[in-house]
Amino acid sequence: MPIKIPADLPAFEVLTREGVMVMAEENAARQDIRPLRIGLLNLMPKKIQTENQFARLIGATPLQIELSLIRMSEHQARNTAAEHMENFYRSFAEVKASGEKFDGFIITGAPIEHMDFEDVTYWDELREVMDWxxxxxxxxxxxxxxxxxMAWHFHGVPKHILTDKAFGCFRHRNLAPANPYLRGFSDDCVMPVSRWTEMRQxxxxxxxxTTLLTSDVxxxxxxxxxxxxxxxxxxxxxxxxxxxKDEYDRDVAAGTAIKVPANYYPDDDPALPxxxxxxxxxxxxxxxxxNQIYQTTPFDMARIGAQPGEPGQEDGRPDGGGRNIG
Structure with a gap:
């Protein structure tokens, strides 16, 4: 099954060219199944690039996915056209007021990691999102x-400022091969890293x-x-x-001190692709x-978020028992 997104969203054409199955809303409505509803709270400045990246990954499964794009209510995007934001995004305030629920929800990164969480202009609303x-x-x-x-808000896990930016592709060890999120993972894997902060073990x-993947570096x-x-x-x-490469080239063009991303270019040569x-x-x-969402989310979306013993959780299992929604 494909990912369900508006036909005029830029990601529709991008993913179609890449061979990812996409479906316009009017065609999805003809299928007699309930799609998984995934919300993307996009905090990145390059909204369209981020939409493409996440839609590509969540749209690659056999399930029908309905992707909803969400923004912070008061924060105004400065790097994405207002028309795009108006046509494809809803504010969190609108989503909350509607009472709707989601099978899955992604909260992206944001280029504000040097700031204390409490100094971020939309921190109070983001705390509301996380509780919601x-x-x-x-x-x-x-x-x-x-x-x-999320780790800070729910558990008080601090972020620590690095003296040098962690920048490049680094090997990560698989600490939990039996964990369902790591099903099919190798014993180690390479992953892009680009940050000035870290969480410590x-x-x-x-x-x-529980840490599932970690890097010695x-x-x-x-x-x-x-x-x-x-x-x-x-x-x-x-x-x-x-x-x-785009991050590196941007900083070089701006005259910003930046190291060549480690283990990224062949022979660490930025002249090579x-x-x-x-x-x-x-x-x-x-x-x-x-897959974990599909296996455990309630068919009746009203039951999402109910705790054991509350209405909708009569069987006592926090995931509502799971069921086939296709």
Whole structure:
């Protein structure tokens, strides 16, 4: 089954060219199944690029996915056309007021990692979003700064400023091969990293969370938070082949001090085209996440977020028992 997105969203044409199955809303409505509803809270400045990256991954499974694009209510995008935001995005305030629920929800990163969380202009609303996911989302995926924000908000896990930017492609060890999110993963995998902050293992352990992937160079990467039905990844499996190159070229052009991204270009030569060595594991991780949602989310979306003993959870299982929604 394909991903369901508006036919005039730029990602529709991009994914069609790449061979990803996409379906316009009017065609999806003819199929007598309930699609998985995935919300994307896009905090990145390059909205369209980010839409393409995540739609590509969550649209690669056999299930029909309905992707909803969401923005912060008061924060205005400065790098994306207002018309695009008006046509394809809804504010969190609108989503919350509607009372709707989601099978899955992704909170992206944001280029504000040097700031204290509490100094971010939309931090109060983001805290509201994160609390809202506990009652209106079945499973949440926090990415980079978004994952760090969730770990801080729910568990007090701090982020620490690095003296040098972690920048390049680094090997990560698979610490939990039997974990369903890592089904099919190799013993190690290469992943793009681009950040000035880190989470430390001792803080993660103190919070009672579980690290699934880690790097000997750049530290913990993928962390599971069962209490909030969430996982946090602080690196970037969703990146395109040239994303690190674009960041490097931008800084070089601006005269900003920047190192060549490690282990990214052949022979570390930026004159050569980079090689993508993470694409397969990106599809595995997001496909496994979608599969976990599919296996456990309630067919009746009103039951999403209900706790054991509440109406809609008569069998006592926090996931509503799971069922086939196709």
């Amino acid at each position: 996911t506990r009652t209106h989302v079945h499973m949440t995926f926090g990415v980079c700064w978004g994952g760090m924000a 001792e803080d993660i352990d103190r919070a009672g969370l 750049t530290g913990p990467c993928l962390v599971e938070d069962p209490e909030n039905r969430a996982i946090y990844i602080i690196n970037h499996l969703e990146y395109d082949s040239t994303t690190l 980079p090689t993508n060595r993470w694409r397969s594991h990106a599809h595995l991780l997001y496909g496994n996440w979608i």
